[in-house]
Amino acid sequence: MKQIIGIDLGGTTIKGGLIAGEKLVREEVADTRAEEGGEVTLAVLKEVIGRLKTEDTSAIGIGVPSVVDRTRGVVYNVQNIRNWEEIHLKKLLVNEFGLPVHIDNDANCFAKGERIYGVGRNFENFVGITLGTGVGGGIIQRGELLSDANCGSGEFGEMPYLDGILEQYCGSFFFSTNYGTTGYEVALKAGENDKEALGIMHEYGKHIAALVKMIVLTVDPQAIIFGGAIARSLPLFRDSMYEHLSSFPYPNSIKKLQILQSELNHPGILGAAALCY
Template sequence: MKKNRLILGLDIGGTSINAGIMKDGELVDRKEIPTPSHAPQEVILSTIAEFISSYFSYDIDGIGIGIPGLVDSNRGIVYNLENIPAFTKVALKDYLEEKLNKPVFVNNDANCFALGEFKYGGASKHKHIVGITLGTGIGTGIITNGDLYPGYICGAGEWGGVPYCDSNFENYCSSKFFRILHHTTAKKLSHKAAEGDQEALALFGEYGKHIGNLIKYILFTYAPEAIVIGGSIRKAFPYFSQSMLETVKTFPYSAISDNLSIYTSSLEDSAIMGAAALVEEHRTPVENLAK
């Protein structure tokens, strides 16, 4: 096995496909292409394969992929992607390994975010962490005792669908809180909050309470040492952190909540780096790839 492996990581979303090479613990040659999300399955698969092939000037040892939705990580099968309708049951690993002759590992994108933060981010000193991505939806990745815990077909930590208030956590903790409930966006509201707009600050205060309640549910279930917040809405953290922390303080077991560390991600590409880490975790030499 090579001492210094070159690993390609991909983060596949409904809007874009992002990739980069992990080399000596650093992400290099970062690229992005649009996702043909409403194209037929074969077109999407071909696009992914061609994008990966654009990196073959590197002597790549393996490919790690993070993708939203349910994933059989052992077989590399992707199920029911909401933002990519043609992906109802896709053997992504088999398709890419046969076409590209490289080992491929697939996992949920939120799991890859958590793994990237654990390996390379501020939460690396902890053994039990939960990564939360706040964006179009919410995703959760879980690290227990230093190992990724995906659950059956990466279904662990799907908090977005958990009943909350009059609907579920996704409607109150993702961009839907701003877009659907208040007919604005977190980005627009952030600009107003930065100018001291009281209505914007009050809305972020309300949002922070919902995030705090989500964290309390997570504490009841997993009791992590640290929570890392990622996704585009994390940039508004200064405006919702106070109400979030005040809500977390109402957790009944202070021995857990008082020792909880909450970070915002300082990495722009945690999910790509975590996807690449999937290959490192398996330590599968390319010469052992089953033909």
């Protein structure tokens, strides 16, 4: 059976998996050693791939938290990894392993993973949004990732909003900056019907509604699929989100839009592997 390696390259850990069909058959995790960066992190990445590679491995997909020249496989300005301002990663790994290598932004990988392995397979046009420390996005059009010039489309979190940008209100910053806590702690308390926590989630839902409005006005997708740690709390802010979407100028667009929660396990690994399709 055809096997693909998917690599989720993060600032803290490198998570890799060997995928056979739609099944994760082996997983490897290593410290990125981001503070050392450069050749050290590259060596860790190669080691993880080497442990996963078999005679049946046909390709390698890698998701990175940065801007990527997809054609040349050049990675620019990787967040939180020292001295990774311009890495010709595709060339380095093709020379090392002799396999096709596909590289993209991690949010694009999430969207592609949903299209191949997740609920996104039911839609030709949708937006995948990751809600975590940041807010990343990937756009699927006609079943494929949107072909853009600089790998920058879908970054809705960077759009101006109130006194900052959407990411400050829709990512983990919202909870830490305004309430000195985490989304996880708020969700736990809200699940126990804590009045203050429920109020925080209601406020958060208002900001997510603003994000949804911007997505619909820009892309008008069939669906928006939320992933990431905060997305697990969608049932706690869904009602507030829809309440604040009621003022949208084109109500039929909201009525037809499906807003879903990702059901993928290992989304980073699967998303990177999906680049190989």
